[in-house]
Amino acid sequence: MSEFSLRSIGSIRTPYFDSAPYQPVDTDEQEFYLQLNSEYVAGLKDLDSFTYIYILYYIDRLKAEPKMEVAPPWAAGQEVGLFASRSPVRPNPIGLSVVRVKKISGNRIYTSGLDVFDNTPLLDIKPYINDLDSKCDANNGWVQNFESDEHMALHIQGIPHDY
Incomplete structure (x- = not known):
């Protein structure tokens, strides 16, 4: 297996230190903001013309080792393959969130709610382009056969609730 390295382009600032929502909460x-290292600020040109962005980050505080089969906490013990889950415990702990751009000021991108701990290393930012990223025939995979619509909506919105 080949190894390679990535470098942080900045950090993610959130109010979360010990626990965070499972998904970004838009409301x-x-x-919440992304603080870019100064050498990357020119790369923000025209980013504010997009409503949403993808944020890729390094999940740097994991202590667990990845397992190839996992039981999502809300799935009542059902096991699925790691790659069929959104578990943060992965061979390469890279997180992905889609958030709203509120404003850009200097080296900061202010966003809607994020689902990461404060000072998480930021790896990359990409624009969410509706015609490329929205797939009208997408489904919910194994989850659509398992979850009630109401329970799934709570997860999608990142709203804390009982499992």
């Missing part, structure tokens, strides 16, 4: 009114 969370707390302060």
Whole structure:
């Protein structure tokens, strides 16, 4: 297996230190922003013309080792393959979130709610382009046969609830 390295382009600032939502919460009114290292600021040109962005980050605080079969906490013990889950415990702990761009000021991109811990290393930012990224024939995979619509909606919105 070949190894390679990535470098952080900045850090993600959130109010979360010990626990965070499972998904970004668009309506969370707390302060969330990406703070880019100065050498990358020119790369922000025209990013504010997009409503949403993808954020890729390094999940740097995991202590567990990845398993190839996992039981999502809300799936009542059902096991699925790791790659059929959204578990953060992965061979390469890279996180992906889609968030709303609120404003850009200097080296900061202020966003809607994020689902990461404060000071998480930021790896990359990409624009969410509706005609490329929205797939009208997408489904919910194994989850559509398991979850009630109401329960799934809570997960999609990142709203804390009982499992």
